[in-house]
Amino acid sequence: MSGQDQASGLRKWANLQRQQQEPQGQVDEEGRVDALSTEQPSAPEPAPESLEPEPKPEPNPEPALKKRLMVVGLPSIANSQVDRVRGRLEQWSALGRHWAGKPENWDIHVVMADDPALHDYARRYSRWALWVNSHADSFVDTFRTLRQLRESGGPQRLLALHEPNLPRAGLLNNLQAAAQAYLDIELLILAR
Numbered sequence: 239m240s241g242q243d244q245a246s247g248l249r250k251w252a253n254l255q256r257q258q259q260e261p262q263g264q265v266d267e268e269g270r271v272d273a274l275s276t277e278q279p280s281a282p283e284p285a286p287e288s289l290e291p292e293p294k295p296e297p298n299p300e301p302a303l304k305k306r307l308m309v310v311g312l313p314s315i316a317n318s319q320v321d322r323v324r325g326r327l328e329q330w331s332a333l334g335r336h337w338a339g340k341p342e343n344w345d346i347h348v349v350m351a352d353d354p355a356l357h358d359y360a361r362r363y364s365r366w367a368l369w370v371n372s373h374a375d376s377f378v379d380t381f382r383t384l385r386q387l388r389e390s391g392g393p394q395r396l397l398a399l400h401e402p403n404l405p406r407a408g409l410l411n412n413l414q415a416a417a418q419a420y421l422d423i424e425l426l427i428l429a430r
Contacts, residue, residue: 304345308359309399310392311369311383315348323348323367326399330428351383357391366393368425370400370413380413388421395424 312319324341331338349359360366370380387393398410410427417423 304343305339305365306345306347306363307365307367308363308393309346309348309367309369310351310387310396311371311380311399312348315350319348319369320346323369323399326402329402335428351386351390351392353390356387360391360393366396367399368396370398370404370410372401372404372409376409377412381416384413384417384421384423384425388423394422396426398425398427 309323323346327338327344328341331341370376404410406427414425414427417425
């Protein structure tokens with residue numbers, strides 16, 4: 239910091255101190271009191287060691303509440319399956335889907351379709367997804383999972399999660415139509 243800048247900063251600080259102590263008199267930038275003031279200016283207080291304002295402690299941002307997402311249709315409840323779901327949410331987020339938010343803000347739970355607590359989960363949690371694989375038997379396997387959900391009192395509205403290159407025409411549209419017509423389950427499919 240140059241000497242001139244430091245001197246200017248000290249003058250401003252001293253002026254501020256004087257203004258706070260002498261509300262009737264006007265102090266200019268050079269530290270002189272206006273002639274209309276009835277009081278004599280007091281001696282300036284010693285300058286602080288540093289002109290840099292003390293940094294204010296940053297408020298601790300509250301952690302974002304995680305949104306719980308219950309996912310069925312995955313082969314196991316392993317962490318690698320959760321990573322698949324989180325990866326898909328990340329892809330949707332990158333495509334500008336604001337609802338997907340940040341993948342780390344989701345609390346993802348993989349549930350098996352034959353879980354005895356499925357009915358209780360369906361009553362407690364509102365966000366559900368169905369993982370749809372793209373292998374040859376996907377329709378049969380996924381429809382079986384949907385049927386188990388229906389018979390167990392599971393959710394009646396699910397988001398279809400799938401690999402990014404799986405076309406809507408064919409498997410996804412057929413699953414959506416069959417789920418609605420035969421099981422009264424709404425399967426939400428997002429267009430890319």
